[in-house]
Amino acid sequence: MGKKWELKLPPSKVKRVMHEREEVGKLAANTAPVLARATELFLVQLLRQTAASSSANRTLKSADFHRVILANQAAYGFLRPVVQLEQNEASKREAKAAPSLKRSKSDPNFLDDVSDDEGLRDSDDS
Numbered sequence: 160m161g162k163k164w165e166l167k168l169p170p171s172k173v174k175r176v177m178h179e180r181e182e183v184g185k186l187a188a189n190t191a192p193v194l195a196r197a198t199e200l201f202l203v204q205l206l207r208q209t210a211a212s213s214s215a216n217r218t219l220k221s222a223d224f225h226r227v228i229l230a231n232q233a234a235y236g237f238l239r240p241v242v243q244l245e246q247n248e249a250s251k252r253e254a255k256a257a258p259s260l261k262r263s264k265s266d267p268n269f270l271d272d273v274s275d276d277e278g279l280r281d282s283d284d285s
Contacts, residue, residue, distance in 0.1 A: 168195040205235070221245065 170191035177183050177191070205227065206219075212230075213223045225242045228235040 166192060166195050166199065168199055170195045173198065221249075
């Protein structure tokens with residue numbers, strides 16, 4: 160009898176993800192556990208490489224993973240589009256969170272940068 164692995168990733172979840180693809184038909188009984196184990200080993204490898212390449216900080220951030228993925232094209236090249244998409248979304252979130260440079264009406268210099276062709280009239284025209 161074969162060796163039983165103590166899996167952290169449930170094979171039922173792997174099977175569910177696999178069946179989301181239309182081209183996947185029936186699966187042999189041992190397929191999902193084997194893919195669950197392969198996924199675990201892949202994630203352990205990525206985690207170890209990221210931890211080894213990161214600074215002394217014990218908290219790994221997505222940027223740490225991005226750096227390892229982009230540096231190891233042979234092993235993680237298939238993740239490059241995912242990383243680029245995540246980086247684009249992160250920069251959009253940062254842009255939204257950045258403080259606005261617009262001046263408020265309570266600013267004494269509020270009207271200094273507004274020109275007449277933006278709808279303001281001189282007091283003589285009224």
